[in-house]
Amino acid sequence: MHLENKKVGIIGTGKMGQSLLRGIIRAGKAKPANIYASDVYEPALQALKSELGINVSTNNFDTVDNSDLIILAVKPQILRNVLRGFADHINEHKLIISIAAGVPASTIEEELHEDTRVIRVMPNIAATVGEAASAVSTGKNASAEDAEIAMEIFSSVGSAALVPEHLMDAVTGVSGSGPAYIFPVIEAMADGGVLEGLDRESAQKLAAQTVLGAAKMVLETKKHPAELKDMVTSPAGTTIHGVHALEKNGVRAAFTDAVMASAKRSREMGK
Ligand SMILES: NC(=O)C1=CN([C@@H]2O[C@H](COP(=O)(O)OP(=O)(O)OC[C@H]3O[C@@H](n4cnc5c(N)ncnc54)[C@H](OP(=O)(O)O)[C@@H]3O)[C@@H](O)[C@H]2O)C=CC1
Numbered sequence: 001m002h003l004e005n006k007k008v009g010i011i012g013t014g015k016m017g018q019s020l021l022r023g024i025i026r027a028g029k030a031k032p033a034n035i036y037a038s039d040v041y042e043p044a045l046q047a048l049k050s051e052l053g054i055n056v057s058t059n060n061f062d063t064v065d066n067s068d069l070i071i072l073a074v075k076p077q078i079l080r081n082v083l084r085g086f087a088d089h090i091n092e093h094k095l096i097i098s099i100a101a102g103v104p105a106s107t108i109e110e111e112l113h114e115d116t117r118v119i120r121v122m123p124n125i126a127a128t129v130g131e132a133a134s135a136v137s138t139g140k141n142a143s144a145e146d147a148e149i150a151m152e153i154f155s156s157v158g159s160a161a162l163v164p165e166h167l168m169d170a171v172t173g174v175s176g177s178g179p180a181y182i183f184p185v186i187e188a189m190a191d192g193g194v195l196e197g198l199d200r201e202s203a204q205k206l207a208a209q210t211v212l213g214a215a216k217m218v219l220e221t222k223k224h225p226a227e228l229k230d231m232v233t234s235p236a237g238t239t240i241h242g243v244h245a246l247e248k249n250g251v252r253a254a255f256t257d258a259v260m261a262s263a264k265r266s267r268e269m270g271k
């Protein structure tokens with residue numbers, strides 16, 4: 001099963017559902033006429049239909065019945081109920097792709113049909129701008145080709161890598177939740193700039209571009225971040241004074257703790 005000419009369904013057109021929809025269309029991975037989306041709020045669906053030309057419904061049956069693969073983008077807390085609502089409409093020909101945090105593929109198999117092909121993905125909100133970091137894992141019935149399809153979809157909104165499912169909580173801690181750790185960092189760096197006399201707009205642009213540039217250096221040079229940090233810190237210069245202030249405030253432990261707290265919550269949500 002290749003993505004081209006397949007009917008793609010999305011259940012839940014909130015923040016992530018919409019990001020994925022737009023990304024898939026932008027990348028030409030599916031024609032709008034082949035996309036079926038459902039959610040509970042009719043006016044928002046109609047707005048999506050007129051903007052993107054996709055098929056919409058407030059009835060998840062329409063999405064499930066018309067689609068070859070169905071992306072589940074509702075909150076984890078309601079996922080079981082949503083699955084129970086259409087379990088009778090699922091057969092082994094349909095591929096289920098869930099992005100719900102914490103919910104194991106086995107839970108979805110249990111609620112649907114024991115033979116259901118399930119792929120679990122943890123993307124992140126940067127899918128909105130085509131820069132998500134996604135991890136893809138396979139349920140017990142999903143084939144290598146199913147994983148390839150998921151990789152194709154999520155590669156269209158950023159980078160995607162295959163991981164064993166037991167690492168999904170760790171992935172959630174690092175990249176699923178990660179953008180929310182960085183936004184306050186950008187805001188705080190901009191605050192510092194404002195404190196030192198820059199206007200807010202310039203300070204925010206400088207801070208955001210700095211984060212983007214640093215990330216790009218790590219990805220493109222593949223050097224250890226410590227080596228890159230050393231390239232910025234002149235002896236007795238400005239940067240080492242800034243780095244010292246960060247270390248004094250426990251920046252490393254704060255970020256490591258954030259990743260661990262999110263991963264722990266993901267594990268709890270999976271129980
Ligand atoms: N936000 C993020 O950064 C990330 C989220 N995720 C995962 O993505 C999933 C979606 O998250 P997110 O987009 O943030 O959440 P949202 O609340 O923005 O989107 C969920 C959407 O589903 C709708 N919905 C509620 N009940 C139903 C139903 N019965 N049938 C169809 N649609 C329904 C909601 O409507 P209403 O609001 O009216 O209830 C809402 O529009 C979650 O499982 C989350 O764990 C994964 C990675 C990153």
Ligand SMILES: O=C(O)[C@@H]1CCC=N1
Nearest residue numbers: 101124172176177178
């Ligand atoms: O906060 C959450 O639960 C979701 C999953 C990862 C990002 N947002």
